[in-house]
Amino acid sequence: MAYLEIILLVLAGLTLFLFALNYLSDGLKAISGDKLQGWLKTFTRTVFTSILTGVVVTTLLDSSSAVIIMTIALVNSGALTFRQAIGIVLGANIGTTFSSELIAFDIGKWAGVPMAVGLGIMILARRETLTQWGQVILGFGMLFLGLFLMEEAVQPLKHLPQVVNWMKGLAEPWIGALTGAGVTVLLQSSSATVGMSVVLAGQGLLTLGAGIAVMMGAELGTCADTLVASVGRTKAAVRTGLFHLLFNLLSITLGLLLIVPFTELVLLISKQAAVGRQLANAHVLFNVLGVLLAAPFTSRLAAVFERWVPDTISPPKRAVMSH
Template sequence: MSVNDISSLFSFIGGLGMFLYGMNIMADGMQKTAGSKMSQFLGMLTNNRLMAVLLGALITAIIQSSGATTVMVVGFVSAGVLNLTQAVGVIMGANIGTTITAWIVSMNQLGDAFAVFQPAFFAPLLIGIGAIFMLFGKKQRMKTAGEILVGLGLLFIGLDFMSSSISPYTDAPVFSEAFRLLGSNPLLGMIIGALVTALLQSSSASVGILQTLAMNGVVTTNAAIFITLGQNIGSCVTAMISSIGGSRTAKRAAVIHLTFNVMGAVIFGVISFILFSLHPVLAAHNITSVQISIFHTIFNLTNTALLFPFANQLVKLSGVFVPEDKKEPAVTDEESETMKHLDERIFESPAFAVETAAMEVVHMGQITMENVRRAMDAVLTKNANEVEDVYKTEQTINNMEKMLTEYLVKVNNLSLTERQKLVVNDLFYSINDIERVGDHAENLAEQAEYMVQHNISFSETGESDLHVICETAFNSFKHSINARQKGDMDDVRKVSQYEDEVDTLEEELREKHIERLSAGKCDPSAGVVFLDLISNLERISDHAYNLAGYVKDEM
């Protein structure tokens, strides 16, 4: 092997590295640009399968990876956010969306009219502009745009490096012999395509490499077709690995993806084999990168159109491959629900991961809110049964705080925008405040239990005053959770109003109660309990004010 051969090998490896890295940082930048808007897509996935297909294609076009989209779908299905029927549509759409990368790669072969799309023409300019945006941009949006431009530029330069390093060897017998073998053996071609895609964990990347070889005129039509079909099967590997250790439903989602792609590959493989047998000249003809893009797009569109009406049957078939596990425990408690929702597969999209964390913080807040109401009822009605329920739920709240904190630590290490980092920091503070509200609810329950055990009661005025401050404190906390859930400034303002009212009430009731004690109108032991109750209620409203303040800062 000569020095030139070694240099060409290094150029190919370097080009491949730039191509993969460029694709990665471009996808990362585009994902940041989409931000929280991506999380709204799921809300549109009702039972409209066509909408699910379109959104699956759009999301994949944005994040430049059908594998990542499918992994997220597996996570969402596992978390109960999507059902399997909705997941089928998104998976079908993901296969369509992945064709975008193939068209980007083949731009420089679209003819003289598209000369400006050639990598050598504009890739250096993109990297230069992107670097300026990243280094000198003051706004996060400009820095993110810089990432996208640098990623796109590196992708094209990587393609150029690979193409240049291969071009001197296009006449080498090894290429023609290899693709002749792959073209004459459909099964071998599919296996090679699947293996390369599985190793790279990206069908877009493996199709890009195949197109680079095609640019140099060394790929035959039959070999390209069978390898491309195999690449679509290989793209399922990421989701299959992701589903290991997941719920039965998550495994079924991964099986649906595999079944869908295998069926399409088999149908097209048989048709292609018959066609090439009848027209051997077509089979041996060299294929261009543009023609690979065309076939890749036609295959995914046709496969989706053929199997779209059979989505329910695909769901049923997945149940055959992944039978129900009778030993699998039913999810009944809140902690299990939270663990199920905090699926790390969603980390494939940081925007979704942040949104999921926010939803679970709201969930924790709603459980705490119910516990606060239960504790208040225990105080006002002296119901001992309510007290036991408060203690049980408080343990759940503490466990949820631990789970959410661990999850947020991992989310915080993802590639986040400045706003997403702010939200994650606020969520850290929020779960601490919510847990403290849970502690105050437990304090209220302890006082209720003490009142029952020692037969303590308040005067009619004291009971009335306690009822008023309980309702006001509860409203402040309720609106703080609503503010986090809806992001509504009206809720933030209401929290502030109720918190002021609670502060005023607490001060007034404390003075009035001391006056009753001084006048001998109230039992001293009851007085201590009363003061402790209103102090805990005032602290609940303080934490509610903190929670609303975090939402206000984000807005």
């Protein structure tokens, strides 16, 4: 019965967390209207501004997948070029780390406050904009309540040897990464996977090394829906989806090969912090380093992808010879 109670409570927390992510994203989209697409088109003239735009928009929407899928749609329509899209994709990888830093604050017990405030605004508001802001605040509260439910549910698992031993197995980098990728594909949210990892690390169920491996896997799993979004689109849109996949794949492979020195670097930077905070910091550091390594080579990378997936050119018509 104890197992069933744990499973049901984790399921309730996870469902609420995923619902809150979508609810929050919808609220922010409603507030911004068409401005987000306008920002993507306006502030992408250089690599730096493209990356910065990707960071800001992804932080606002709390979903790198949503931003990259929006970018693929804009590339498909011709509103953005593939080269502009590269910077946005890189920036989205950094922007998605904001939620893990927020989750690491461990403020789940206060979730009722923003929920009550948000609901109160929605009930009393006379203007649609205020109602939308109420939705955003309520969404934040539900997000933290979902995490709090999962955190409370997994506490008894610390005393179960089978669970502890399985969690220790995730410290094997490739196993941890495959688990993170699988969970992310299943949940369709890298934020949920990393969020759960931060919670489990905070409860002492995941070591920092295991959490980092799962986090890296989550970065790969999030490519699934962006790849699906690029199917059947223009060649430029397909290139955008492929770039997202290959960039994440290469950075994750490098990260897993160097996971020991990377973990030591994280410990050096945040050795006084709790394990959950260390994992959140590792998420930021991993994505920032990946972008810093790739940013100087965006023009060359764009040229390579344009050769691999060239735009379709109709063959010249042959002249008909009279006999």
